[in-house]
Amino acid sequence: MAIPIHYPSPGGATPHEQLLNCCRDKVAVSAEEEVMIRATFKERHFARNEHILRVGEICPFSVYIVRGVMRDYTTDADGVEQTTRLAFDDYFSGDMHSLSNGVASVYSIQCLEETVGLTIDKAGYDWLFAQVPAFTNVFHYVRNRSFNVALQLMAERSSKSAEQRYLGLLRENPQIFQRVPLKIIASWMGIQPETLSRIRKNITL
Amino acid sequence: MAIPIHYPSPGGATPHEQLLNCCRDKVAVSAEEEVMIRATFKERHFARNEHILRVGEICPFSVYIVRGVMRDYTTDADGVEQTTRLAFDDYFSGDMHSLSNGVASVYSIQCLEETVGLTIDKAGYDWLFAQVPAFTNVFHYVRNRSFNVALQLMAERSSKSAEQRYLGLLRENPQIFQRVPLKIIASWMGIQPETLSRIRKNITL
DNA sequence: ATCCGTTCTTGACTTAAGTCAAGTAGCCTG
DNA sequence: CAGGCTACTTGACTTAAGTCAAGAACGGAT
Numbered sequence: 001m002a003i004p005i006h007y008p009s010p011g012g013a014t015p016h017e018q019l020l021n022c023c024r025d026k027v028a029v030s031a032e033e034e035v036m037i038r039a040t041f042k043e044r045h046f047a048r049n050e051h052i053l054r055v056g057e058i059c060p061f062s063v064y065i066v067r068g069v070m071r072d073y074t075t076d077a078d079g080v081e082q083t084t085r086l087a088f089d090d091y092f093s094g095d096m097h098s099l100s101n102g103v104a105s106v107y108s109i110q111c112l113e114e115t116v117g118l119t120i121d122k123a124g125y126d127w128l129f130a131q132v133p134a135f136t137n138v139f140h141y142v143r144n145r146s147f148n149v150a151l152q153l154m155a156e157r158s159s160k161s162a163e164q165r166y167l168g169l170l171r172e173n174p175q176i177f178q179r180v181p182l183k184i185i186a187s188w189m190g191i192q193p194e195t196l197s198r199i200r201k202n203i204t205l
Numbered sequence: 206m207a208i209p210i211h212y213p214s215p216g217g218a219t220p221h222e223q224l225l226n227c228c229r230d231k232v233a234v235s236a237e238e239e240v241m242i243r244a245t246f247k248e249r250h251f252a253r254n255e256h257i258l259r260v261g262e263i264c265p266f267s268v269y270i271v272r273g274v275m276r277d278y279t280t281d282a283d284g285v286e287q288t289t290r291l292a293f294d295d296y297f298s299g300d301m302h303s304l305s306n307g308v309a310s311v312y313s314i315q316c317l318e319e320t321v322g323l324t325i326d327k328a329g330y331d332w333l334f335a336q337v338p339a340f341t342n343v344f345h346y347v348r349n350r351s352f353n354v355a356l357q358l359m360a361e362r363s364s365k366s367a368e369q370r371y372l373g374l375l376r377e378n379p380q381i382f383q384r385v386p387l388k389i390i391a392s393w394m395g396i397q398p399e400t401l402s403r404i405r406k407n408i409t410l
Numbered sequence: 411a412t413c414c415g416t417t418c419t420t421g422a423c424t425t426a427a428g429t430c431a432a433g434t435a436g437c438c439t440g
Numbered sequence: 441c442a443g444g445c446t447a448c449t450t451g452a453c454t455t456a457a458g459t460c461a462a463g464a465a466c467g468g469a470t
Contacts, residue, residue: 072356076364084356097349100342106353129341136334136341137305143348144302148311150355151277151289157362158395159281161456183417190363195457197419366426388447400427402449 015043015066019118022064022090027137037135040128041118046111053095053109058102061119062094068115069179071188072107083188085150086180092142093117099125112180162191166199220248220271224323227269227295232342242340245333246323251316258300258314263307266324267299273320274384276393279312288393290355291385297347298322304330317385367396368404375408 013021016038023029023037041064046052053059055075063070070093072085084107087093098105099122120128128135156165166189169176176185186196218226221243228234228242246269251257258264260280268275275298277290289312292298303310304327325333333340361370371394374381381390391401 074357074360076360078364080364082360082363084360095353096345097353100345100349106357130338133335139345140301140305140348143345143352144305147348147352147355148300148302150352150359152279152311154355154359154362154395155279155281155287155289157359158287158392159283159285163456181417187363190359192458193418194420194459198457201419368426386447397428398448399429399450403427406449 015116015118016041018066018090019064023134023138026141027134029134033132033134036128036132040124041120044117044119046115046117048111048114050115051108051110052093053098053105053107055106055108056104057098059095059098059105061121062092062096062099062125063117063119065089065091065093066116066118068117069112070109070115071112071180071184072109073187074107081187083184085146086176086184086188088179092139096139096143112184157190162189162195163199163202165189166196167203170203220321220323221246223271223295224269228339228343231346232339234339238337238339241333241337245329246325249322249324251320251322253316253319255320256313256315257298258303258310258312260311260313261309262303264300264303264310264314266326267297267301267304267330268322268324270294270296270298271321271323273322274317275314275320276317276385276389277312277314278392286392288389290351291381291389291393293384297344301344301348317389362395367394367400368407370394371401371404372408 019041020029020034020037029037043066044063046068052061052063052070065087067089070087071083072087072093072095073081073083075081085093093109095105095107095109097103102122129139156168160168169185169189180188182196182200183193186193189196224246225234225239225242234242248271249268251273257266257268257275270292272294275292276288277292277298277300278286278288280286298314300310300312300314302308307327334344361373365373374390374394385393387401387405388398391398394401
């Protein structure tokens, strides 16, 4: 199925230029390093609802999201899905532990929109890590920050009510409601869809 | 997720030998790399309740815990502490994002027991990353796994009751109850101390 | 369009966990 | 070996969020 893509990217950047800008926000990238990064990341398009990884598989690649949304989710004993992470434009997705160590992933990853990504497989990843120190640092940066964000969200779940967290989301990330179904936002917030619906009704009154 | 306890260090290993064993569990370490790792990590002892980091400070070092327990915690708007992570023997602690990027930490880290650690500061860390590829991979491994563990715990909070999570902890990590005060375990589980107390009463009946 | 399967909403009711308050038991430290 | 500080427990009560069930609204496929 052909996926309509909305080029150009912001500022007319190509996907690889957007990735390089993302890297340059975090570390210095030399001209030679740029060439290697461009050569290693492959552009790929994913359909809405397409899975790039299912629990138990070995993660085939990490992906820089040029434009789109992906969710990580686990499935509990009763078959209920728990969304643990949402990744939008300019974020990375993939189970790095599974990719690096060749072990089964503990979660699944699915696109929620038609998504344009730049993918890097284990061979490319190992090669780039050995050749391009700057890239190593980008991955450190991204992973360390994601880890801290996850801990912050976990702490917020205990210290704030669902309504307070909803209001915060509405203030800081309103676009999420245009791009992600409410039942998935509810799961990601750690509440039931009915509860989210009632909170929204309450607010708009 | 079982917590290893080594009293004393396994096979009478010195702290640095224990660290090297930890690295070798994950990646190959050459003789030259071993020398550099030994030279970079400094042994330090911390008192019970001592902080190695307070929110807002720049994290001064990362630490490999030879023996002891540390907790990461945030403080919410009402001054209530939320424990987000517990790290025992043979784990790493420290806010890597703060350490690597020189930015303010978003949480505090405190020892819950007298703790023996091997510390590595930013200079040592940058040097080791440039010199010792094996060490880079150890840090990737540790951080990626910690990230996945955090996501799994977050998902469990939604899909299981506090009592189910308590029973799981009791099964897989009973030693935690010998080493960490109940009010901190409660906070880490995302429940109130009173609730934990009632769950425990119920179980032992 | 119109059908079908989601997603979302709403209502009535239940319940797990939180809150407040009081008391007990440990434990350092002087 | 008291005194005071915390940790922990217990009881009574409240409440936020979950559950179950039914209908409405939306969106993709035909």
